[in-house]
Amino acid sequence: MNAPPRPVRPVRAEPPAPGDTTRPVRSPCVSICRIDAGSGLCIGCQRTLDEIGDWGAMADAGRLEVWERIVERRDAGAR
Secondary structure: OOOOOOOOOOOOOOOOOOOOOOOOOOOOOOOOOOOOOOEEEEEOOEHHHHHHHHHOOOOOHHHHHHHHHHHHHHHHHHO
16 A cells, blocks of 8 residues: 655755854755746746855855845745
């Protein structure tokens, strides 16, 4: 007897807590790396190719700015 399939939950990283300076800003990557042709955004992390490419060299302040844009995109329903 087969078990019923489990519901698929969306995978997404959560932004750092406001004011949390105790840890480095983590990457929003969730290993679902595919660029949507219409929006130019990764469907997994909601970043642009420039944001993805620049991430490794960014200081935490720049990474937090990217996270702010990601949250805005999610709130706007960008895919």
